[in-house]
Amino acid sequence: MKSQQKIVIFSIIGLILFFIISGAIYKNQKSNDVVAMVKEDSALLERDYSVSIGNKDAKVHLVEFFDPACVTCADFHPLVKDIMKKNEGNIRLTLRYAPYHSGSDYIVKILEASRKQGKFNETLEMIFKKQLEWEGFSGPNMKVIWPLLSQIGLNIDQLVKDMKDPKLDDLIAQDLADAKKVGATKTPSYYVNGKPLQQFGYEQLKELIYSEL
């Protein structure tokens, strides 16, 4: 009896260890693949149309794939801004869209249209700050968003017009295709100088950024 119990316990431990080790090897391998892929084709992380914030010649290039409807993205936005402020001029942030929630692509179009009016940052701040108010189960609640947009001082008629630009659909499709290629299946996904953030978390992100500074 005793030996049977030992066999069971050892096989449980063995199988779990095998799972953990092979998982770590797989993730590491995947991360190396992404680093190599990005080195070959840097456009995967930044297209010429992509939003870029901060000093052009900054030491650290941080790329974030985000979804305007994603709660964690909203939580992390001020944290990233804070890190950038503390290292003024040393970090450049590129924002890429990964609208995985239903209706999120509509918000992306609002952001891109607001960019034409020079109010991208204000709009993004508002979208994240008021996320709990406008986000519904089946998509964004536009009744809440429109008044907020005009409060910022956006010309709504122009905004609606710009949102109909078919180029925006191509832009979103391109961002989603790039996200898939570099493995940004969850949002937010971060890349620091082409290296993916392997273990998600604020401390881990900070560590990765500071290791490149």
Added chain:
Amino acid sequence: MVSDEINNNKTWIFLFFAFVVAMIAMLGSLFFSEIMDFVPCTLCWYQRILMYPLVFIFIVGMMPYDKKVLKYSTPFVVVGWVFALYHNLLHFGLIPESASPCVQGIPCSTKYIEWFGFITIPMLSFIAFSIIAVLLYLIKRRDV
């Protein structure tokens, strides 16, 4: 008495193998979803719901060996096997996708892997449920 003990030992080994298969199925499916980031479809969830408890039922039934383990595990294996069969028929195109319950999210006809041209994730599930079913049948034949 002695032959009874030998018999018990053999059935224990069958049960142990059933446990190993269930555990590999559980960790394997977790590997696909948590490490390779494959999103499980609805049918995969039903099969998981029926496979994961088997691991724990078998562990309890092995330490020490308890004949009743058969009674408790059979419903999970039978229902899980039927789901796996249905999912495979869907993959082979024998049941049209329109007749499947998965319309939102990830369609159950999505093939994430295709090793050697025929081993898909639902196929692995079907193989696992089948092996466990055979092992349980062997235990039943010896125990009665």
